[in-house]
Amino acid sequence: MRSGNTLEDMLTLPSALRDEIVSHARADHPDEACGVIAGPAGAGRPERFIPMLNAARSPTFYEFDSMELLRVWREMDDRDEEPVVIYHSHTATEAYPSRTDIALAQEPGAHYVLVSTRDPDEVEFRSYRIVDGAVTEEEVRITADTGAGTGGPGVE
Amino acid sequence: MAIEVRIPTILRTYTGGSKAVEGSGATLEELFGDLDSRYAGLRERLQDESGLRRFVNVYLNDEDVRFLGGLKTPVKDGDTVTVLPAVAGGAR
Numbered sequence: 572m573r574s575g576n577t578l579e580d581m582l583t584l585p586s587a588l589r590d591e592i593v594s595h596a597r598a599d600h601p602d603e604a605c606g607v608i609a610g611p612a613g614a615g616r617p618e619r620f621i622p623m624l625n626a627a628r629s630p631t632f633y634e635f636d637s638m639e640l641l642r643v644w645r646e647m648d649d650r651d652e653e654p655v656v657i658y659h660s661h662t663a664t665e666a667y668p669s670r671t672d673i674a675l676a677q678e679p680g681a682h683y684v685l686v687s688t689r690d691p692d693e694v695e696f697r698s699y700r701i702v703d704g705a706v707t708e709e710e711v712r713i714t715a716d717t718g719a720g721t722g723g724p725g726v727e
Numbered sequence: 728m729a730i731e732v733r734i735p736t737i738l739r740t741y742t743g744g745s746k747a748v749e750g751s752g753a754t755l756e757e758l759f760g761d762l763d764s765r766y767a768g769l770r771e772r773l774q775d776e777s778g779l780r781r782f783v784n785v786y787l788n789d790e791d792v793r794f795l796g797g798l799k800t801p802v803k804d805g806d807t808v809t810v811l812p813a814v815a816g817g818a819r
Contacts, residue, residue, distance in 0.1 A: 603817055623814075632817035637784045637791045644811055661818040669818050675782055677737045677812030 581710040582656070582682045582698040584608075584617055589713055591620045592686060593694050596660035599625070600688040605633040608656035609647050617655040617682075625659075632671070633659045656698075658684035666695035668706050676701035682709070730758055730802050733809040741769040755785065756798040758808065773810065774798060782813040 588608055596604045605625050608617035621643055626636040635643075647653060657678060661669075666687035668676070676683060679702045687695035700707045729749045734742050742748050748766065752758035756774075763770035773783055778797050785792045786809040792800045802808065 605814070607814075627815075627817070629817065629819075631819035632815070634813060634815035637786075637793075637813070640784060640811055640814060641786055641789075641791075641809065657814060659816060664818045669816065671819055672816035675813065675816045677735070677782070678814070679737060 580707075581712055582617075582684070583712045583714060584656070586713050586715060588617055588620055588656075589696065589711075591622075592658050592684065593696065595622050596686040596688050596694065599660070601630045601662045602628050603630065603633040603660050603662060604686075605635065605657075605659040607643065607654045608658070609650075609652040610655035612651050612653045615655060619652070630662050654678055654681050656684050657681045658686065660686040660688050662687075663689050665689075666697045668699055668701060673701055673704055673706055679703075684711075729804060731807045732758070732762060733807065735811050737812055738769065738772055738810065741766045741772070752802060754796075754798065755787070755792060755800045755802055755808070758802055759798075782815060784811045784813055785809070786811070 595606060598604070603625055604622070606620070606622040609619040609621060610616045611618070623635045623643070624639055625633045627634045664687065666685040668683065668685060672683070683699045683701050685697050685699065696711065698709050698711045700709060730751060731747055732750055733747050734745060739746060748762065750758045750761040752761050759770045759773055772780070773785065774780060779785060779793070787795060787800055787802060788807055
């Protein structure tokens with residue numbers, strides 16, 4: 572494992588936020604869905620769900636609209652937040668980063684969550700670190716907390 | 728002449744960790760050249776032989792420079808240029 576850096580090796584995510592991601596992915600199927608969960612800078616705690624328009628509107632590609640990207644990134648900066656989770660869905664393939672995902676991952680501090688909606692009954696939900704072209708899968712720990720700073724750390 | 732250039736996380740290795748730097752030039756192209764003279768290697772992350780890199784977004788104040796003049800976009804004192812890597816990917 573890595574040592575001497577500040578990356579956590581798991582994603583801790585309130586169940587309400589997981590549900591939001593899955594709902595978004597199902598709603599946009601068969602196009603890929605995408606978005607961000609913002610959280611306080613440096614805390615590694617996802618709190619604020621921000622679904623984004625997939626400007627590509629494609630079943631095999633996603634891209635944040637450039638003006639929405641500017642608006643959301645400025646807003647996070649104003650609120651002293653950072654993108655803790657960047658999520659998107661694959662609609663016919665597994666929830667694993669593709670070569671394109673890896674080549675275009677440019678937020679080294681983010682947890683890249685991948686959802687697959689290829690099965691109508693069972694969604695795949697996995698998370699990764701993508702740094703300098705290297706992919707590391709990490710554990711996803713879903714908590715009962717409702718997120719957005721309400722309540723305590725929650726009970727599993 | 729000072730133009731503020733806001734640098735995204737992934738490019739701060741070129742600027743010694745700074746999230747904002749200053750530069751000068753009459754166009755975006757000149758500005759990037761000026762920055763590259765002090766932050767070696769930065770320009771190559773922003774442009775290639777065909778112009779602005781496809782998955783790097785550059786904004787002049789509140790506008791995406793793709794809709795202005797690309798690298799030829801005029802810039803002036805007091806402007807803010809913001810660089811944000813695209814957030815993109817997909818199964819393909």
